[in-house]
Amino acid sequence: MLDMNFDFPNPVRIVQRTARDFARQAVAPLVAGMEETGRFPKSLVPKMAEVGLLGLVTPRRYGGSELGFLARTVALQEIGRVSAAVACALQVHHMQAAAIQDWGTPAQKEKYLPRLCRGEFLGTVAVTEPTGGSDLLGMATTAVPAAGGYALNGSKCFITNAHLAGAPVVIAKTGEGSRGLSAFIVEKGTRGFAPGREERKMGLRGADTGELFFKNCRVPEQNLLGDEGEGMKAALKTIGEAGRPGMAAIALGILDAALDEAVKFSKSRNLYGKPISNIQAIQWSIADILVDLETSKLLCYRASWLKDQGREDCATAMTLAKLHATEAACRATRKALEIHGGCGAMLEFPVQRLWRDAMVCVSAGGTTEIGKIVLSRSVLA
Amino acid sequence: MTMKTPSRRYIVCLKPVPDPSRFDKLRLDPETMLLRRGDVPQVVNPGDRHAIEAAVDLKKRFGGTIACLTMAPPDAREQLEEALAMGCDRACLLTDRAFAGADTLATARALAAAVRKLGRFDLILCGCYSADGSTGQVGPQLAELLGIPDLTHALSLRLQGRRLQARCGLQDGTAALEAGLPALVSLDPRANVPPLPPMRGISGALAKKIPAWSAADLGLAPAEVGLAGSPTRMLNVFTPAAGRKGEILQGSANEVAAQLLEKLRGEKILPARGGKGSS
Known part of the structure; x- marks a missing residue:
């Protein structure tokens, strides 16, 4: 029989169980507090470092585990x-670890990757500005040559880990056109660099999101990530x-x-004298959620596997x-929420958080x- | 001139078992009356994780190396890889079609041969019992075959020179036991909290080779292993029928109480009316 193997390799299965247990033991007790305050629990960072979640895609020589992107996908799924x-x-x-791995000099890798793995600080890649995130060339943050490096001016917004990042990667304009962007590593404490307000979100509450401000912020030349003009390539690849x-x-x-919650609720909620899981309308919704989950899994695992194979x-x-997967998550969480009826609108039930997330x-x-x-360009071009 | 103490050698015995969180999916093969193990993924027996953690802890405190062993089908490499990820240094897989159908004694015999093949050792660590068979016999049988003391249900361990001290769980309390090395100890699940295998451990385990040893490699004859070497024969597996008879009494509270009293007297659970001790 010709073989096409859909089983995870054993190390990925171990990663999956480790991440699942970690999520239950270390993350689950924090969720209610994160929803309430919108704050990221910093106490989690050393725990994530200890179990190795921070260094999943970083080479072993820099303190990571080098397990790759399929392992990362599976770990993020379990935490998520x-x-x-x-x-x-x-x-x-x-993302920041990958950016430094892909574009960094040996000195930059030595300096930042072990610290990212140890959880001395979290990482981020700051691209989006108040002008938007999709229009990269429309960004307004500039970096102009100054003595020994560059002077950055401008601001970023909607930046995940904005207040937790110790040395974020920042994309700024150094010229015009697609070669007019460059990437920089800006260390916390650099004069002229400061995080702004914490932005309040309807979902993903507890993930730190905020602004970064640069006012004549002097970044030394050795903190240029990649060559000048490679910022767009670095941002798009990352x-x-x-x-x-x-x-x-x-x-x-x-x-x-969403599937967990929909199944649990529909089997425990009685209507007309029996669980609502006996009602065909509910069964159809459960099947729809399952289809969305399973098709998303196939696409995500395959894409991660391609990356691990080094495929262009x-x-x-x-x-x-x-x-x-993200569109499927919206559809599925809406269905899961509707299965809950009025309970779906209640904050005690996790399903509403899933929909917002x-x-x-x-x-x-x-x-x-x-x-x-x-996607259309990939077939029309 | 000081004598250099040789580095300590620990051996952990572990068993792959069907994932206990999916026991509801397990079925018996109606013909062989054995578990259909393919239905549910195998994991390291949860009890054996405590043995791995105890060995890793001893290694941290006193130095040394940890070898882990299992007698199982070739797929058990996966559980050995996990043990390596948790901190074991080497792993050996005892695998041979001839091992199939082994009872606890034949299993202990194969493990004893593997322990001898590994050479000098100080301490063997096991779980107390497996999540599937739950006999709790392999550890003590292994100790017996090797002629070493065994301490079961250890809650805490102390190594002092060549002496092992353990506080061991009993049905109604604990006992402080001591034995000379080499010895075997089985770890009570309350002894420690096994850590999650860290990601660096998982990738580190990938580089390690796991040798497979057959009965011949262990110097065991076919008659000593597997079903042929097992004095135990399983004749039948069945679920005992629940023998309870329910009866619902009808009437008011007083009537039901009177009926109940009468029935309990009738069954001689309570003394008969007017008898000694009744009111």
């Missing part, structure tokens, strides 16, 4: 099943190959949780996975519309 907000913080952290699969994996976790076509597969995942890491542009 319990808290999409914690998974979001983690996935954006991985968003496309780390950010999108990260959001897709979070959507998988939300889908898992992984970015398109990741866009497809992200678009499908799913809605936020749609625009993060590239909107559905951007995804459609990428």
